[in-house]
Amino acid sequence: MPKVKKKGQFTGKVAKRSRFGESHEAMTIEFEGEAAASFSQCKAGQFIQLACRNLDDKKDFTPLLRRPISLAGKRVYNDKTEIDIIFRIIGPGTKRLSKLVVGESIDVLGPLGNGFTVPKDTNRKAILIGGGIGLPPMFFLADMLEEAGIEKIGIGAARSAGMIEDAIVSNPEEDALIAGNRLAHFVRSNTNSIIATDDGSCGFHGNAIEALKLYIANNPEWKDADIYCCGPEIMLKFAAKHAEENGTNCYVCMEAYMSCGIGLCQSCAVASKTSYVPGSGPHYKLVCVHGPVFDAGDIIWE
Numbered sequence: 473m474p475k476v477k478k479k480g481q482f483t484g485k486v487a488k489r490s491r492f493g494e495s496h497e498a499m500t501i502e503f504e505g506e507a508a509a510s511f512s513q514c515k516a517g518q519f520i521q522l523a524c525r526n527l528d529d530k531k532d533f534t535p536l537l538r539r540p541i542s543l544a545g546k547r548v549y550n551d552k553t554e555i556d557i558i559f560r561i562i563g564p565g566t567k568r569l570s571k572l573v574v575g576e577s578i579d580v581l582g583p584l585g586n587g588f589t590v591p592k593d594t595n596r597k598a599i600l601i602g603g604g605i606g607l608p609p610m611f612f613l614a615d616m617l618e619e620a621g622i623e624k625i626g627i628g629a630a631r632s633a634g635m636i637e638d639a640i641v642s643n644p645e646e647d648a649l650i651a652g653n654r655l656a657h658f659v660r661s662n663t664n665s666i667i668a669t670d671d672g673s674c675g676f677h678g679n680a681i682e683a684l685k686l687y688i689a690n691n692p693e694w695k696d697a698d699i700y701c702c703g704p705e706i707m708l709k710f711a712a713k714h715a716e717e718n719g720t721n722c723y724v725c726m727e728a729y730m731s732c733g734i735g736l737c738q739s740c741a742v743a744s745k746t747s748y749v750p751g752s753g754p755h756y757k758l759v760c761v762h763g764p765v766f767d768a769g770d771i772i773w774e
Contacts, residue, residue: 479583482507486576487554494634496605497570498544498558501578508553511546515587516612517702517725517765518543520557521733523579524565537731538581539565542702542764544608544657545615558608584733585764588613588700588723590620596698598624599687600663601680601711603703604635609725611657613700618661625694626658626665627683629703633667633674640667640674681710696720701768702727712768722768728759735761743772 484507488500503511521538545556561570572578588609591598598617602610607628617624630636641656653675658665667675668683676683680703688694695718701711702725715722728740740759744766757763 476509476513477506478510478513479581480506480510482510482580482582484555484578484580486572486574486578489572489574491638492558493630493636493638495561496558496635496638497561497566498556498638499569499572501555501557501580503553503555503580504551507580508548508551511553511555511583512548514543514546514555514583516543516609516616517587518583518585519733519764520555520580520582520584522565522569522581524568534564537565538733539569540584540730540733540760542605542609542725543583543612545612556608556612558605560605581733585760586762588616588725588765590616591622591698594621596622597694597696598622599684599694599697599699600624600626601629601684601699601701601703601707602626603629603680603707604631606701606703606707606725606727607636607655607657609702610700611655611661614658614661614663618663624661624663625687626655626663627668627680627687628655628658628665629668629670629680629683629707631670633669636667636674680707681714684711684714699723699768701725705773708768708771709773712771712773715768724766724768724771725764726759726766726771727764730760733760742766745770745772 484501484503487502490498492498519540519542541557541559544558547554600610639655640653654665668680699715699722708724712722730740731737741756744755744757
C-alpha cells in the first residue's frame with residue numbers, strides 16, 4: 473500500500489458553517505483522496521495553516537500570510553475526512569474566512585505540529601481545560617478520550633456567556649458546580665462540563681483554575697487526574713503550577729503568533745527546561761514544530 477503523507481498542502485471544501493459565539497465562527501472542511509488519508513490521522517492539539525486569499529489571483533496579496541487554526545474535531549467516513557475548526561474574527565484574514573460559503577474551496581496546509589497522546593492506562597482520569605479560542609483542541613481531545621474509554625470532565629472558560637452562546641446547552645446533572653449549562657461540543661463525547669465566566673453571566677463565576685480547584689475540593693477522587701489545557705498563557709501557567717503542587721501530570725497546548733507553521737520563521741519560540749544548564753540560559757523550542765503540545769513541566773513560565 474502507498475505511504476500516506478503525514479502533512480501537505482491540500483484543497484478542501486467548506487462543508488458546513490455555523491456560529492459559535494460573539495465574533496466566533498465554526499466551520500467544517502471536507503477532504504477527499506490523498507488529503508482525506510492525511511487528515512484521517514490527525515490528532516487533537518494539531519493545527520492547520522489556512523490561506524485567507526485567492527492563491528490563483530496573482531494580484532491578491534491580502535492577507536499575505538496564512539492563519540494558524542487548531543482542530544476542533546474529526547470524522548472519517550468512506551473515502552472522505554471532515555475536520556472542524558472554530559475561529560475568532562479579529563482581522564482581514566479571519567474576516568475573509570468568515571465569508572466563505574458552503575461548497576467553496578479552501579487551501580489548507582497541514583495537519584501540523586504534534587498533538588496530545590492518549591494514555592494507555594484506562595484507569596486514569598482526565599480534566600480538560602479550555603479558555604476562549606483554546607476550547608477547540610479540548611473538544612477534539614474529549615472525542616479521543618471517549619474512544620479510548622477514559623473518564624473525563626471538561627472546563628470551558630470565557631470572559632462572558634456571549635463568547636460561547638451558540639454552544640451552550642442545558643445540563644440535567646445535579647452537581648452544584650456542573651448544573652445549569654454545559655457545552656454542546658463536550659456533550660457529543662459524553663463529557664460533563666463546567667462553564668466558567670469571568671463576569672458570572674453563565675455557570676461558575678470565576679476563572680478556569682478557580683473552577684478546577686473547587687471541583688477537586690468537592691470531588692477528591694479527581695485530585696490525581698491528568699490535566700490537559702489550552703488557552704491564554706496565564707491560564708496555562710497556573711494550571712502547570714497547580715499540577716506541580718499536587719504532583720499530577722499536566723500537558724499544555726500552546727498558542728503563538730507564527731508566520732509559517734513549519735519551523736522556518738522561528739517566530740514562535742518558547743523557553744524550555746530541556747537541555748537547560750543553570751547560568752547558561754534556556755533552550756528554546758518552537759510551538760509549531762516541537763509543540764503545540766508540551767509537558768507543562770518542561771516550559772519556563774517566568
